Amino acid sequence: MNWWSLAGWIIVAMLVFWGIGAYHRLMRLRAAIVKAFGQIEHHHQARVELCDRLVERVRPALPDEPATFDALTTARDDVQDAMQAARGKPYAGGPVAQLAVVSAVHLSALTRLLSLIDHHAELRYDGTVQGLLEELKLVERQRSFARQVFNQAVARYNEAQAQFPTRILAGFFGVAEARSL
Numbered sequence: 001m002n003w004w005s006l007a008g009w010i011i012v013a014m015l016v017f018w019g020i021g022a023y024h025r026l027m028r029l030r031a032a033i034v035k036a037f038g039q040i041e042h043h044h045q046a047r048v049e050l051c052d053r054l055v056e057r058v059r060p061a062l063p064d065e066p067a068t069f070d071a072l073t074t075a076r077d078d079v080q081d082a083m084q085a086a087r088g089k090p091y092a093g094g095p096v097a098q099l100a101v102v103s104a105v106h107l108s109a110l111t112r113l114l115s116l117i118d119h120h121a122e123l124r125y126d127g128t129v130q131g132l133l134e135e136l137k138l139v140e141r142q143r144s145f146a147r148q149v150f151n152q153a154v155a156r157y158n159e160a161q162a163q164f165p166t167r168i169l170a171g172f173f174g175v176a177e178a179r180s181l
Contacts, residue, residue: 022166026175029157030091033178036150037090040181043143044083048076050139051110054132058113061123068112075106090150091157093179100181151180 055069062068082102086095117123117133124130157178161170169175 018165019169022169023173025160026157026166026170026173029153029160030175030178032153033091033150033157036146036153037086039146040143040150041083041087043139043146044079046139047136047143048080050132050136051076054113054129054136057126057129057132058117058120058123061120062116065116068109068116072106072109072113075102075109078102079106091154091178093176096179096181100179103181147181154178154180 051072055072059069079099079102082095082099086092086099088095090096114133117129160166161175161177
């Protein structure tokens with residue numbers, strides 16, 4: 001065996017090991033996205049439960065607002081469906097983009113309800129309603145932090161995927177860019 005042949009085999013071995021390392025790095029970063037999404041899902045579920053309790057409490061005091069409650073319920077159901085779709089692949093662009101859209105619609109409907117509560121003196125000074133609102137504010141702060149952690153995980157994944165040598169392998173392995181919330 002001559003030196004050129006040995007050097008060729010060494011280069012091939014280095015490329016194979018480099019490819020395996022790059023693939024495992026992408027998979028670790030993808031796993032970090034899945035873990036971060038779990039926190040978003042947890043806080044989302046807490047938000048849904050608090051919204052349901054809040055609606056149950058304020059609906060009798062706001063009989064002229066069925067459209068607000070219907071919009072909030074529809075948006076909640078849409079978010080639940082989008083969350084289910086994104087749960088399987090939180091690193092996939094389509095389901096996460098859909099989740100971002102329906103979450104914004106849900107937040108809009110919730111903001112409408114909070115505005116109605118704020119303009120209704122009977123509800124504004126109700127201790128139970130205020131307690132639910134405080135819990136909701138806490139969950140929203142936690143959810144915001146979890147979203148930030150998720151977006152950072154997505155950014156690290158996308159940066160690793162965009163680096164020159166890994167970019168070539170990403171196409172070969174079918175790895176696509178992730179979407180942030």
